[in-house]
Amino acid sequence: MKKINLLGYSLSDLEQLMLDMGEKKFRGGQLFKWLYRDHQTEFELMTDFSKELRQKLDEKFEFKSMQLLHSQTSEDGTIKFLFNLDDNLPVETVLIPDFGSERKTVCISSQVGCAVNCGFCATGKMGFSRDLTAGEIIGQLVYLREEFGLDAFSNVVMMGMGEPLANFDNVVKAVELMLAPTGMMLSRKKVTISTSGNSPKIKKLADTGLDICLAISLHAATQEKRVKIMPIAETFGIEKLMQAIRYYSEKSRTQVMFEYIIFDNFNDKMEDVHALAKLVRGLPCKINLLAYNPVEGLDFKRPSEEKMNWFGGQLSPRVPVVTVRKSRGRDIDAACGQLAAKQQLGRKLDV
Template sequence: MEKKKKDIRALSKKQLQEFFVEQGDKSFRGSQVYEWLWHKGAHSFEGMTNISKTTRTMLTDNFVINHIRVDRMQRSNDGTIKNAVKLHDNLTVESVLIPTPTRTTACVSSQVGCSLDCQFCATARLKRMRNLNPDEIYDQVMAIDNESRLYFDRPLSNIVFMGMGEPLMNYNNVMKAVEKITSEDGLGMSPKRITISTSGVPKMIKKLADDETKIKLAVSLHAATDAVRTKIMPFNETFPLQDLREALEYWYSKTKSRITYEYIVWKGINDTREDALALVKFCNYVPCKVNLIEYNPIDDGEFQQAASKATDMYQKTLERNGITVTVRRSRGKDIDAACGQLANKSAS
């Protein structure tokens, strides 16, 4: 019976160095392989050209590189690119490249499916199959960095964990991926260019603050009263706004980093002046800014974008109360790449 090979990217640099010493080789060989795996994004041992054929064969006999594969790439009329990413076990996730004249942002997934139950999100309708491993998250970023260089002649500038899944429900793997992305051994990106977007898991927001990460925090809020929020995001019953508020106050006290609230205004759900004033009150607890996001329908018509006058009312109400607000138009809608639309429609 053939022995089960280990995933080589589950090893730290130190463990790789120790492995080579055990094989009677020099420890620096482990550093060379580590650089190939992470900094150069090698898909196979055969591609590691500065390592002897004998060593490459030995690695092939003992390890696998569970690299992702971009199964399908779609390009939107606005330049947005969506990748359907095939994982080593044939499951699929999606990631998105969002270009603007000044930056290129990667929107990456952290779970196959999602742990939460937001009623307006296509991903939430997929059952959560599993968490992504750190290397699978890293590979999505690497693939988008390569696409950014190829199609826009510049490296990736920002990363948002706003793809499939709730990143704080896959905390350890997400943080290990961030560590690799920001490491000089990896992509060397500044943590200040990385944003974790959460639907609001209070305990994990506090942990994120305690771990003294320099990354930014965004909260998918969408309602500032428990009655409305629980209706559209049922898990709010478990994590009510009072708990979320306390966690965000804790976050700010530890990090001094202001929070971004993502907020969609829907027709007949949260489009009244009372809803807008509730948001103002919630915004006053912690320094923040608000992104009013255009809604991207997911086929059933239950949720519909509010009239533009409702969005204007929100914007004016927030601005009158000294709150920074931006109205964000969706990107990549024609290829189902916009917020809330990632649902593996491209998967067979």
């Protein structure tokens, strides 16, 4: 008989499971701690359960994270993992160490492919296959802790493959597992959801009270330009998007982060600096400027380093916080979706 994988089960799911097995509800809480806090996957070693209960659990259940297909390490220490899901679809996770500090950020995926189809993105070109389950989302973190220990990462960003807010229920369930005080115990300040701008879902996320950090993939500061590179802007215009962001910021009392990828000769002029500064006026926020990482087959070009610095210098006095971020893992296709896109195209990977 195939065992049931408990990966992704919440505290209340496990409490119900114990009740269904004729056990007391609190046993679910004990099992939750073993699995998500202590990363103990051998039921035999769960010493506060009777021998009989351990055997029963072992007969029916397992706790299995992800199956690794490939990993690649960049010259700058960034590691990219490509996992194989049960239905043989590829999904990727990127671990980005920050040298000179304790910070290690893991970028996880929420969908296989993506339906949003941003004009500059490798994942968008793959099309959409399916949502990840809560288990497959949290499984990326469980895998890293099993492999590299409890301090495998310090920060989590949902900025990998997919639009997290399009997979709302599974993403929220996974975030609850990350924040659970008897589970993975991550601080809400260390967990970020990044969205391409689904305004109603941003408000819905604010209403969950999870109060995690919100990042917006903005990339253009006017409706006219945004719609050229992000089709989602046709459905959710920039005005409504900014209203939703202000709602989120007030409700969660957090500083919103804007990601602004600079494409050579598209959104890198003085008029763009002014439009961006005007758009975020009065909002507690941080703007990350990133140079575009070219994707094979797409027309956008990478701006020069001088252009990046010039843009940052012009923007800096006009907005609360600006950082010009270095691209990481360029030698291993670490931009969103590039590795999985290659895998799906059946190309050989240099591992």
